[in-house]
Amino acid sequence: MKKIAIVIADLVLGGGQRSALNLAAALSVNHDVTVLVFQDSYRQYKVPCKLINLDCPDKKSTIAKAYNVFKRAFRLKRHFDAEKYDYIFGFMESANFPVAMASPDSILSVHCNPHEIGTYETWLMKLTYPLAKHIIAVSEDVATILRDDYNMKKVSRIYNLVSFDEIKQQGSDEYHHGRPYIVALGRLADVKRLDLLVDAYAKSKLQQVCDLLLIGEGEMRSNLEQQIESLELTDNVILTGSQTNPFRYLKNAEFLVLSSRTEAFPMVLIESLVLSCPVVATDCPTGPREIVIDGENGLLVENGSEVALTEAIDRLYYDKALLAHCKDNAFDSVQHLSADKVVNEWLALGESA
Numbered sequence: 001m002k003k004i005a006i007v008i009a010d011l012v013l014g015g016g017q018r019s020a021l022n023l024a025a026a027l028s029v030n031h032d033v034t035v036l037v038f039q040d041s042y043r044q045y046k047v048p049c050k051l052i053n054l055d056c057p058d059k060k061s062t063i064a065k066a067y068n069v070f071k072r073a074f075r076l077k078r079h080f081d082a083e084k085y086d087y088i089f090g091f092m093e094s095a096n097f098p099v100a101m102a103s104p105d106s107i108l109s110v111h112c113n114p115h116e117i118g119t120y121e122t123w124l125m126k127l128t129y130p131l132a133k134h135i136i137a138v139s140e141d142v143a144t145i146l147r148d149d150y151n152m153k154k155v156s157r158i159y160n161l162v163s164f165d166e167i168k169q170q171g172s173d174e175y176h177h178g179r180p181y182i183v184a185l186g187r188l189a190d191v192k193r194l195d196l197l198v199d200a201y202a203k204s205k206l207q208q209v210c211d212l213l214l215i216g217e218g219e220m221r222s223n224l225e226q227q228i229e230s231l232e233l234t235d236n237v238i239l240t241g242s243q244t245n246p247f248r249y250l251k252n253a254e255f256l257v258l259s260s261r262t263e264a265f266p267m268v269l270i271e272s273l274v275l276s277c278p279v280v281a282t283d284c285p286t287g288p289r290e291i292v293i294d295g296e297n298g299l300l301v302e303n304g305s306e307v308a309l310t311e312a313i314d315r316l317y318y319d320k321a322l323l324a325h326c327k328d329n330a331f332d333s334v335q336h337l338s339a340d341k342v343v344n345e346w347l348a349l350g351e352s353a
Contacts, residue, residue, distance in 0.1 A: 002086040002350070007036045007076065009058070009094040011043040013216075013242055014187070015267040016111040019138075019160040020091040024049050026161060026343045036079070038072055038095070044244065054079070058094070062120060069097050069124065076102035087350040090132075093121055100128040107349065109136045109158075112264045113286050114145050116191070126150065134349060138265035141286030156349060159290075161342040162270045162334070171251035171275045181211040182313065183253045185246050185268045186260075188218030188239075193282070193304070195220070195227055197259040200309035202231045206317055215249055217242040251275045254323070255298065255316055259309060263287045273297055273334045278326035280312045297326050297333040 004027055008020045020035070025048035027033045033049040039057040056072045059065050080088065080103050088106040090099035096108040108129060117125070129135055134154045137143035143157040186192050194214060201212045214224065214237065221239065228237045243249065250256060256272040258281040265287040269279050273291070279298035281288040294300045299316055302308040316323055 002031045002347075003084070004031050004033045004087045004089065005036055005080070005083070005085045006033065006089045006091065007095045007099050008091040009038050011037060011040070011045050011047070013044045015160070016092045017045060018267060019109075019111070019162075021045050021048065022161040022163045022166075022339070023089070023343070023346065025163065026339045027346075034083075034085075036076070044242075052079070065120070069101070072098035073101035089346070093117060093125065096132075097124045097128045100132040104131060104133060106132045107134045107136060108132045109138065110142055110146065110264070111138050111160075113142060113262050114150060115285075116262050136346075136349070139287040139290055141290070142264055145286070158345045158349070159337050159342060160265055160267050160270070161339055162267060162274065162337055163339060164274050167247050167271050167274045170245045171247040173245055173248040175248040175252055177211065177213075177252070179211060180209060180254050180317075181213050182206070182255055182257055182317070183213045183215055183249050184257050184259065185215045185250070185272075186258075186266075188214070188216050188220040188224060190220060191261050192218075192220075193259045193261050194224055196304070196306055196309065197257055198224065198227055198231065198233070198237060200259075200306050200313065201237065202233060203306070203310045204314050206313055207233065207236045210254060210317060212237045213240055213249060213253075214238065215240045215243055215246050247271065247275060250277045253277050255280060255313075255326075257309075257313060258282065258288065260284050261304065265290070270334050270337055273330040276327050276330045278316065278323065278330055280309070280316055282309070291334070293329075293333055295322070295326075297330045 006020055006024050011017050024033050024035050028049045035051050038054050040053040054075045059068045088103050090096040090108040092111045099106045136158045138160050140157050143155050146152045146155045250272050255278040262284050269291045272279050281292050282303045283300045284303040292298045292300045299312045301312045
């Protein structure tokens, strides 16, 4: 049995948070796992193991943020020295920076496209990531960027861990909408380009027979509400807000749409496919092209193209043979991402790195 620490800044709704807790749950079956957070406000998930709050919440100003990185690193080092973990895993940038500073034995998991982070975060990444023992990228494209554009040598790719059983269980909860619908699931943020999806839907034939559900919350909500109203789609495009169980919506959807400008490795695509719900996704950097097999489990479309997105959602909905084919293939297309395989990759890297 190994003693393992998993460090993540917080446990608000998000793909990185789900991935960290999925790994914690899977590792906890045979190992002693502790999840460490810097703040425990607005927690949206049950924690499957011991949880420790180091009480170093986010700061807003650049100076306060810089001080906070060192404060977090100090508290982590003190904790690591006392607990003597066999493996230390950092998740996402806000945890990775202080984790790397606190332990040269740490393994960092990168969950974003490095080209999309800010100048300050890029500086911190270049400063701290080489201090860690190894870096895990959640997609091949992210791994390539880290190696080629940031000259990082100790990089491997391990896909996000998805809990198939939990998704299926939650997906079995009932949800009745009244007529067919498609879904988009994630933060209402500019990078998700939900405005593009709403425009594409407005120009499609779907609005006559099929609704669009936007599941999530975020800073773009008011903009989207105004856009939906101006397009006279208030009866067809529904903003559901955040949902603790979004999988019941996915289970009964015609398909899911991901319209993002950029991603890292979008877990929502995998979660949708686990529930035999096909996907339409923009071919954005990075991740979708490693998940979506065009014409087999969904459709991959030109990034940022409203016309291509409109054509794709119309095609997948109205071509019933294609839709059925993608539904039939969806679950099998993600079998290589099963929990056992991903856990073994993490443990093997911990031993060898």
